[in-house]
Amino acid sequence: MTFLILTSLILGIFSGLILFSPENLHFLPQVTQGALALLLFCIGFDLAQERDLFQKIKGLPKIAAAVPFLIALGSLLGTLLISPLLNLRPGQGALVGAGFGWYSLSALIIAQTYDLTLAALALLTNVFREILAILLIPLIAAKLGHLPALAPGGAAAMDVTLPFIARSTSRQTALLALYSGTVLSLLVPILIPLLIRLLAA
Amino acid sequence: MFLITAALILGFSAARLDFLPEFIKQNMKPISSAALFLLLFSMGLSLGSSSEIMTALPVLGAKAFLLALAAIAGSTLLVWAAVRVTAGK
Numbered sequence: 652m653t654f655l656i657l658t659s660l661i662l663g664i665f666s667g668l669i670l671f672s673p674e675n676l677h678f679l680p681q682v683t684q685g686a687l688a689l690l691l692f693c694i695g696f697d698l699a700q701e702r703d704l705f706q707k708i709k710g711l712p713k714i715a716a717a718v719p720f721l722i723a724l725g726s727l728l729g730t731l732l733i734s735p736l737l738n739l740r741p742g743q744g745a746l747v748g749a750g751f752g753w754y755s756l757s758a759l760i761i762a763q764t765y766d767l768t769l770a771a772l773a774l775l776t777n778v779f780r781e782i783l784a785i786l787l788i789p790l791i792a793a794k795l796g797h798l799p800a801l802a803p804g805g806a807a808a809m810d811v812t813l814p815f816i817a818r819s820t821s822r823q824t825a826l827l828a829l830y831s832g833t834v835l836s837l838l839v840p841i842l843i844p845l846l847i848r849l850l851a852a
Numbered sequence: 853m854f855l856i857t858a859a860l861i862l863g864f865s866a867a868r869l870d871f872l873p874e875f876i877k878q879n880m881k882p883i884s885s886a887a888l889f890l891l892l893f894s895m896g897l898s899l900g901s902s903s904e905i906m907t908a909l910p911v912l913g914a915k916a917f918l919l920a921l922a923a924i925a926g927s928t929l930l931v932w933a934a935v936r937v938t939a940g941k
Contacts, residue, residue, distance in 0.1 A: 659889040663896020673901050679894055686891035688859040693884035695863025696872075714938045721934050722927040729926020730919050737915050747916075748923045771908040775916035776923070778899065783920055785892075795932045802927035810856055811895070814888055829860075836853075 656785060690814050698822050707823045715798065715827055719834035722802045723842070726751055730776075742850045743769060749842045750777040751805035751835045752784065752812075757843055765847045780805060784812050792819035800824070801831050806839060808832035 667676075698704060714721075730748030734741045746769065750757025754777035762770035784803035792800035797820040804812030809832025817825040866872050876883070899905055908916075 655889065656892060659892035660896040663893040663898075664900035665896075666893075667897040667900020667902075668906065671897065671901050673903070676897065676901055679898055679901075683891065683894040683898065684855060686887045686894060688855055689887040690884055690891060691856055691859035692863035692866070693880055693887065695860040695865075696867045696880060697863075698860075699864045699867030712935060712938065714934050717934065718931055721930045725927030725930030726923040727926075728930070729922035729924070732926070733918060733922040737918060739915075744919060744922075747919050748926075751923075768912075771904070772912050772916055772919070774905065775908050775912050776919040778905065779917050779920035780923055783924055787924065791928055795928065796935060798935050799928045799932040802931045803924045805923070805927065811891070814884070814891075 653786060653789070660782065660785075687810060691810075694813060694817050694825065697817065698825065701822045704822055704826065708826060711823055711827060712798070718798055718801055718827065719831040719838075722805060722831065722835060723749075723751065723838055725802065726805060740850070742846060746843065746846045746850065747773045747776045749839065749846055750780075751839055752777050752780045753806040753836060753839050754778045754781070756839055760840065760843045761847070764844065765850070781807050781811060785815050788812060788815045789819040792816075797821060797824040798827075801828050804828075804832070806832055806835040809836065 701707065726748045727745045730744040731741045734744030737744070739747075746761065746765075747757075750773050754774050757777055758770045758774035761773050780803070784805070784807065787803050788800050791803065800816055800820055801808050801824070804816065807813075808816060808828040813825065813828055813832070816828045820828075
């Protein structure tokens with residue numbers, strides 16, 4: 652499975668590099684959205700197979716509600732701590748980490764209101780986060796448990812990484828991923844401007 | 853956001869109200885796998901054809917990779933630790 656995932660992604664990247672110029676790819680957003688919609692349709696269909704799904708949510712550990720906030724805190728701490736090694740101010744590292752995998756939005760806000768190089772770094776970091784998440788989710792789900800498997804995808808736990816979470820965990824965890832991804836997506840446009848204000852001060 | 857919610861609810865309703873033809877119901881797994889590979893391919897395509905990403909990659913790639921790993925490690929370990937500490941409570 653991991654092999655097929657990597658192959659699809661790499662084939663796409665090389666086709667994008669060699670075969671297509673962006674002008675010929677104006678249909679691409681629709682293809683991506685269409686594939687995502689079809690996948691989510693399948694996930695919705697699968698969730699409905701569990702007759703007492705909403706009962707089972709009560710069976711999740713109490714800590715489940717706090718998961719998106721722990722993911723936010725852990726992402727900021729991780730990027731903050733590694734910053735000195737990368738010649739970044741801790742706040743700059745945390746700013747990049749606050750994208751939570753949502754690369755388009757985080758890079759856009761940083762580019763418009765702070766710094767272009769950091770915006771490019773945020774774009775790449777959060778692209779890598781999404782790709783690494785796709786590869787690591789099955790491993791984390793198997794070794795560390797279902798709830799930690801929500802962390803790598805961050806905000807993308809509700810869209811691009813949701814299919815991988817659904818395949819490696821349980822139906823109630825997939826439902827929790829929707830909640831966690833939504834909360835993190837709402838935090839991105841709040842935290843990034845806040846961190847920029849702190850950095851500029 | 854609207855698309856995500858709508859697709860999920862539609863899929864959920866399709867199963868509960870049972871209005872899909874037998875042929876599709878029998879083949880949900882291959883259909884979702886095909887959609888998954890199409891999604892990954894088109895994600896790759898948009899990354900590979902993005903001049904923004906491809907010019908930044910050689911300069912900032914290593915830094916970005918380590919930052920991504922740090923964000924994943926920090927968040928995964930914090931959730932894991934919190935689940936362990938609160939287990940059984």
